[in-house]
Amino acid sequence: TFLCVVGDQFARLKKGDRYFYDLGGQPGSFSEPQLQEIRRASWARVLCDNSDNIQAVQPLAFQLTGSQFNQPADCRGPIIPRPNLQLWRGERVG
Known part of the structure; x- marks a missing residue:
């Protein structure tokens, strides 16, 4: 197919x-821990961190909200996780 x-x-x-x-x-x-943090990243987190005046967004940003499913969540809350960028601190590039 x-x-x-x-x-x-x-x-x-x-x-x-x-x-x-x-x-x-x-x-x-x-590294494996870095990959795990990359996989935690989401489009919802990108919207929260890079858009002006957005306080809440649905966790699955490309899907519509349902009656109880995928309701907008506070960008400052724990529902939309932030990747731990400390795993890249002090890493030499090139």
């Missing part, structure tokens, strides 16, 4: 791209 072809192509592109962010064993690869 078309979906299988697209999925197979994405897998080949990902594994064939030595700079894809979660492939290990390359110079400059992210």
